[in-house]
Amino acid sequence: MRRRLAPAALLLPLALLLSACGGNSAASTSDGGTDGQGDVTINVGDQKGGSEAILRAAGELKNLDYKIKWSTFTSGPPLLEAVNAKAVDIGGVGNTPPVFAAGAGSKIKVVAAWHGTSKGDTILVPNGSSLKNPAQLKGKSVAVAQGSSAHFQLVANLKKVGLKLSDVKVKYLQPADALAAFTAGKVDAWAVWDPYTSQVLKAKQGRVLTDGDGVTNGLTFQVAAPDALKDKKKAAAVKDYLERLRRAYTWVYDHEQEWAKVWAKDTGLPEDVALAAVKRTYTTRVEVAVDKPLIASEQEIADTFTALKLIPRKVDFADFTDTRFNGDLPPSTTAPRPSEGS
Numbered sequence: 001m002r003r004r005l006a007p008a009a010l011l012l013p014l015a016l017l018l019s020a021c022g023g024n025s026a027a028s029t030s031d032g033g034t035d036g037q038g039d040v041t042i043n044v045g046d047q048k049g050g051s052e053a054i055l056r057a058a059g060e061l062k063n064l065d066y067k068i069k070w071s072t073f074t075s076g077p078p079l080l081e082a083v084n085a086k087a088v089d090i091g092g093v094g095n096t097p098p099v100f101a102a103g104a105g106s107k108i109k110v111v112a113a114w115h116g117t118s119k120g121d122t123i124l125v126p127n128g129s130s131l132k133n134p135a136q137l138k139g140k141s142v143a144v145a146q147g148s149s150a151h152f153q154l155v156a157n158l159k160k161v162g163l164k165l166s167d168v169k170v171k172y173l174q175p176a177d178a179l180a181a182f183t184a185g186k187v188d189a190w191a192v193w194d195p196y197t198s199q200v201l202k203a204k205q206g207r208v209l210t211d212g213d214g215v216t217n218g219l220t221f222q223v224a225a226p227d228a229l230k231d232k233k234k235a236a237a238v239k240d241y242l243e244r245l246r247r248a249y250t251w252v253y254d255h256e257q258e259w260a261k262v263w264a265k266d267t268g269l270p271e272d273v274a275l276a277a278v279k280r281t282y283t284t285r286v287e288v289a290v291d292k293p294l295i296a297s298e299q300e301i302a303d304t305f306t307a308l309k310l311i312p313r314k315v316d317f318a319d320f321t322d323t324r325f326n327g328d329l330p331p332s333t334t335a336p337r338p339s340e341g342s
Contacts, residue, residue, distance in 0.1 A: 009247050013311055015337025017085045019223075022180070022306075031072075033065055033070060034067050034068065034069045034070070035066065035068045035070075035271075036061070036064025036065070036068055036199055037065070037067060038064070038065045038066045038067060038085075039066075039233075039253075040066040040067065040233045040234060040236075040237050041067040041068075041069055042069070042087050042089045042090060042228065042234055042237045042238060043069045043071060043089045043090075044064065044068050044069065044070055044071070044088065044089065044090055044241070044269070045071055045079040045082055045083065045088040045090070045092070046072050046073070046075065046093060047070065047072060047073055047079075047092075048072060048090070048266050048267050049262075049263045049266035050092060050271075051245060052070050053091050053245060053250045053262055053263065054245075054249070054252065054259065054262075055245060055248050056262075057248070057251075057255075057258065057259055057330070058247065058248035058251035058252070058255075059251075060244040060245070060248045061249055061273045063207075063245075064240075064333065066233075066237040066240070067099075067169075068241065069284065071087075071163070071257060073185065074090070075160040076093040076094065076096075076097030076172055077097055077100065077101070078090055079093060080092045080093065080097055080098065080100075080101040080106060080223060081101075081106070081118060083101075083106070083107075083108050083223055083224070083225045083229050084101065084106035084107050084108060084225070085242050085313045086225055086227055088225065089224060089225050089228035089234060089238065090111070090222055090223065090224040090225070090228065090241065091222070091313040092220065092221065092222050092224060093134045093151055093182055093219075093220070093221055093223055094149050094220050094221070095151060095216070095217055095219045095220065095221070095298065095299055095301060096147065096148060096149045096150075096151075096221075096301060097109055097319075098221060098223055098298070098320060099298060099301050099305060099317070100147060100305070100311060100313065101223075101320075102309075102319075102320045103302065103305070103306070103311035103312060103313060103315050104312075104316045105313075106236065107225065107226050108223050108224070108225070108320055109225075109226055109228075109229060109320060109321060109322040110221045110222075110223050110320060110321045110322070110326070111221075111222055111223065111224045111227030111229070111238070111242070111290065111321075111322050111325050112221065112222040112242045112245070112290065112325055113201060113219055113220070113221050113222075113287070113289070113290050113332060114217045114218075114219070114220045114249060114285040114286065115217075115218055115219055115285065115286055115288045115332055115333075115336055116214065116220065116281060116282075116285035116286070116336045116337075117213055117218055117280070117281065117284040117336045117339045118153070118210075118211060118213045118216045118218040118279060119211050119212070119213045119280050119281070119284075119339050120194030120195075120197050120198070120216075120281035121149065121150060121153045121192075121193045121194070121197075121211060121212035121216055121218075122191070122192060122193075122197045122208045122209070122210070122211045122212070123153075123157060123189050123190070123191045123204040123208070123209045123210050123211075124182065124190045124191075124192060124197065124200055124208060124209065125190075125203070125206055125207060125243055126182070126185060126187065126206050126207075126219065127187065127189045127190065127191075127204065127205070127206055127207055128267050129206075129207075131188065131209055132203065132209075133209070133210070133223065133257060134157050134158065134160070134161045134163075134209060134210045134310040135159045135162070135166075135173045136160040136161065136207075137158065137168050137188070137189060138167045138168065139167070139168070139169070139170055140169065140188035141168070141169040141171055141186075141187045141188045141189070142154060142168045142169065142170055142171065142187065142188065142189045142190065142191060143171045143173045143178035143181055143182060143187040143189070143190045144170060144171070144172065144173070144178070144190070144191040144192075144193075144247070145173065145174050145178070146310070146338075147310055148193075148304070149193060149213055149216065150191040150193055151191070151305075152216060152301050152304060152305070153191055153193075153212040153215065153216050154168075154170075155272060155304055155308070156192075156215045156216055156277070156304075157212070157215055158197045158209050158213070158305075159214055160215060163266055164173040165308065169199065171187055171331075173187075175187065175192060176219075177197060178190050178192065179196065179197045179199075180201075181207065182205075183205055187205070189209060189246050189321050190206075190269065192201075194280055194281045195273050195274065196272045196279035197270055197277070197280070198276035198277040198280065199270075199273045199274055201276070202245075202270075202272055202276060208335045212253070217294075217297040217298070217301075218284075218336060219294065219297065219298070219332070222242060222245070224238060224322070225254075226322075227235060229322060235324075238325070239325055242288070242325055246260075246287040249285055249286075249287065250287075252278070252282055252283055253283045253304070253337060254319070255266075255323040256275065256278050256279060256283055257275060259278055259282070260274040261274075262270075262277035263278065263282075267323065273318075275313075277338065280339050281339070283337060283339075284336040284337045284338070284339045285336065285337070286334055286336055286337055287329055287330075288329055288330055288332040288333075288334050289326040289329040289330065289331055289332055289334070290321050290322070290323050290325075290326060291323070291331055291332050293331065293333050294321075294332035295318045295321060296318050299315075299316075299317045299318075299331070301316065302315040302317055303315075327334075
């Protein structure tokens with residue numbers, strides 16, 4: 001039985017750390033169980049409320065003719081470090097960790113992608129704030145996790161209104177600390193992602209100044225170890241695993257409340273916050289191909305962080321992708337499913 005996490009108001013739910021963080025974070029991990037049977041085993045990197053939870057909830061871990069050994073990580077960077085070290089064959093991350101891993105020269109390959117809305121990626125301000133639009137952030141203090149997807153969202157939204165990152169007073173805080181600073185009035189704004197967006201809105205602690213919709217790419221990935229892909233039997237297992245994961249995400253679209261309950265139980269999120277985040281973010285995701293537009297979009301993120309000197313070298317993101325599992329998937333520019341919001 002999984003240990004419940006501390007309340008979401010105190011700690012960042014681990015499920016979201018993986019999808020969003022790209023900077024420094026805890027590197028702890030735990031060994032999970034094993035599903036399936038057979039001679040082939042794929043080691044899957046996961047997080048609380050992540051791939052294992054969604055596959056199990058959707059009934060997609062039945063009749064496996066290979067084994068899945070689960071390892072749980074607290075964030076994207078250590079998961080990708082494990083992929084690079086060949087300790088993990090495949091794992092799920094958001095749009096930023098692969099860019100930082102690529103910048104570090106890690107041996108990784110993006111093998112699958114989902115495109116969702118970025119409405120859960122927001123810049124929040126307190127309810128009583130006088131700020132009405134992002135242009136008014138000039139000279140104001142903004143909390144953000146360094147190197148995270150929220151960091152890029154902040155940069156992109158500032159650029160949209162003619163501002164640079166240096167035009168605001170950036171406070172680099174991991175989300176648990178940023179939440180405390182935001183609710184205490186110690187920062188003027190907070191760039192963050194769901195479920196924190198849903199948490200703040202549900203608690204009526206703030207409002208959305210702007211979001212990432214149409215500004216950031218809304219992509220999430222499955223990333224594999226090149227050596228695992230060279231093994232024909234493991235590659236076949238990875239192909240089946242990805243097909244099951246795609247079906248599971250489709251299942252979520254028709255089972256929002258059921259999935260929200262599972263997610264809440266796994267992460268310690270309040271159910272109403274989980275459901276709001278599911279509606280705003282999770283159910284919008286559609287499976288898409290790893291293609292040229294996707295690579296170009298990720299290249300923009302890489303170039304942005306290189307220019308900010310947060311990535312030490314030029315990254316050619318195409319070198320860190322593998323398109324063999326695209327099949328007849330739609331292009332990465334395919335519109336996400338409509339978001340219900342909350």
